[in-house]
Amino acid sequence: MRVLVVGGGAREHALGWALNRSGAEVVVASPNVNPGLERLAKATARVDITLPGPIVDLARRERVQLAVIGPEAPLASGVTDALWKAEIPVAGPTKAAARIESSKSFCRQLLAKHRIEAQPKFDTIANVDEVESRVKAFGEPFVVKPAGLTGGKGVWVQGADFQTAEEGAAYARKLLASGAEGVVLEEKLEGEEFSQMALVTDSGVYPLPAVQDFKRALEGDLGGNTGGLGSYSQRDHLLPFLTPTLREQALDVVRKSAYALKEEGSPFRGVLYGGFILTAQGPKLLEFNARFGDPEALNVLTLYEEGDFDELLMGLATGRLDTTLLGFRLRATVVKYVVPPGYGAAPRSGGVINLDEPSIEEAGVRVFFGAVEAAGAGQVTLSTSRGVALVGEASAIHEASRRVDEALAFVKGDYYVRRDIGTKADLAKRTEHVRRLLVPGAKPSPLPLSVAPPDAPPSSAGTAEQVLAP
Numbered sequence: 001m002r003v004l005v006v007g008g009g010a011r012e013h014a015l016g017w018a019l020n021r022s023g024a025e026v027v028v029a030s031p032n033v034n035p036g037l038e039r040l041a042k043a044t045a046r047v048d049i050t051l052p053g054p055i056v057d058l059a060r061r062e063r064v065q066l067a068v069i070g071p072e073a074p075l076a077s078g079v080t081d082a083l084w085k086a087e088i089p090v091a092g093p094t095k096a097a098a099r100i101e102s103s104k105s106f107c108r109q110l111l112a113k114h115r116i117e118a119q120p121k122f123d124t125i126a127n128v129d130e131v132e133s134r135v136k137a138f139g140e141p142f143v144v145k146p147a148g149l150t151g152g153k154g155v156w157v158q159g160a161d162f163q164t165a166e167e168g169a170a171y172a173r174k175l176l177a178s179g180a181e182g183v184v185l186e187e188k189l190e191g192e193e194f195s196q197m198a199l200v201t202d203s204g205v206y207p208l209p210a211v212q213d214f215k216r217a218l219e220g221d222l223g224g225n226t227g228g229l230g231s232y233s234q235r236d237h238l239l240p241f242l243t244p245t246l247r248e249q250a251l252d253v254v255r256k257s258a259y260a261l262k263e264e265g266s267p268f269r270g271v272l273y274g275g276f277i278l279t280a281q282g283p284k285l286l287e288f289n290a291r292f293g294d295p296e297a298l299n300v301l302t303l304y305e306e307g308d309f310d311e312l313l314m315g316l317a318t319g320r321l322d323t324t325l326l327g328f329r330l331r332a333t334v335v336k337y338v339v340p341p342g343y344g345a346a347p348r349s350g351g352v353i354n355l356d357e358p359s360i361e362e363a364g365v366r367v368f369f370g371a372v373e374a375a376g377a378g379q380v381t382l383s384t385s386r387g388v389a390l391v392g393e394a395s396a397i398h399e400a401s402r403r404v405d406e407a408l409a410f411v412k413g414d415y416y417v418r419r420d421i422g423t424k425a426d427l428a429k430r431t432e433h434v435r436r437l438l439v440p441g442a443k444p445s446p447l448p449l450s451v452a453p454p455d456a457p458p459s460s461a462g463t464a465e466q467v468l469a470p
């Protein structure tokens with residue numbers, strides 16, 4: 001099969017890699033030259049991927065049989081609709097269905113209308129003159145979100161990105177004055193965030209392994225909000241703090257929301273990604289994305305069994321997914337992104353990184369390229385965005401994290417990486433955080449409860465339940 005991949009980051013490199021190893025020929029439409037995609041693709045075109053016309057021309061010229069869209073911007077600009085019009089199936093939602101991500105106010109109102117629980121208290125503001133009174137009436141602490149797309153970087157949280165209600169109101173006013181279609185205020189929730197993606201199509205909703213993404217720029221969850229510095233997934237496809245019951249509650253929100261879109265006349269075909277936070281009241285929805293997460297896609301695609309990923313995507317696009325193609329290995333994964341120094345605040349581009357790929361792969365770690373340019377043999381130049389993702393796998397999360405750290409010895413240059421992702425100490429901290437939320441009055445645990453021994457049996461429903469037992 002000949003498949004068009006739209007986008008040029010590490011997520012799209014991982015999509016291209018998974019397609020390639022299924023025997024598919026890959027054609028790439030991207031605004032940048034991704035050295036990893038460049039290597040594996042039959043053809044690449046540098047285009048503005050938000051413009052449907054050039055993408056359809058490329059798809060026709062290259063006679064692709066299927067398209068998969070990585071980032072949110074082309075989904076929001078109607079690239080899916082234009083490809084379908086040209087009779088090219090797309091594993092990705094239409095512009096109307098993608099509003100669940102591209103308009104935060106649409107998403108909140110959709111769930112409210114269909115009485116889907118798990119929403120935080122929220123308010124939507126479209127008029128700059130109303131900001132002051134609405135913020136005053138809303139209550140603290142709160143979060144300010146632009147209603148439209150911001151690449152995950154526009155969300156401001158009280159206590160982290162601003163301190164007083166006046167500062168939050170000033171940010172909301174600034175967003176509206178600079179053309180944001182609206183602003184959403186949400187109550188600030190306490191808990192642990194996690195990503196629950198699912199393949200959604202006419203024949204059903206099929207869960208992917210749960211992932212925890214590390215959005216803050218610096219170790220210890222400090223610094224600004226970013227697209228994500230890395231992520232981990234657990235061998236049983238749960239998370240150290242996420243029991244089967246809690247995951248099922250999150251999946252219920254995903255299923256009901258997919259159904260709500262269908263009811264509204266915008267059926268969803270693609271990856272529906274619920275960004276949740278596990279609170280004392282259970283999982284609450286922070287946002288939906290209408291695509292694979294980045295970095296979450298790297299965890300999940302690394303686990304996909306060697307086989308028919310192209311057929312799986314074709315089933316997603318055409319509405320009838322063959323469930324025998326849903327094979328995700330029972331292994332833990334950890335992704336760590338190599339980013340420019342200052343990423344998340346004032347990133348410094350132009351640094352050259354030496355990357356000994358053969359040694360990294362020999363260490364059992366996979367490399368996916370993001371926003372970098374090839375700069376000679378074994379060298380890439382960093383831009384202001386995420387540069388290179390390293391993905392380790394093992395039977396336990398902390399072991400996968402250690403493998404990535406070892407492989408980082410083969411990455412030399414001026415860069416930043418969050419080494420705390422998936423470490424025993426970090427996992428124990430997160431598990432303890434949730435245990436204290438769910439079991440009020442619980443004494444601190446003396447054990448690093450989240451860390452399963454490397455040779456413990458996979459996927460027992462009891463494993464995660466035991467983690468939370470007082």
Ligand code: GLY
Pocket residue numbers: 152213227228289292293294295296
């Ligand atoms: N990891 C966050 C996102 O893909 O939006």
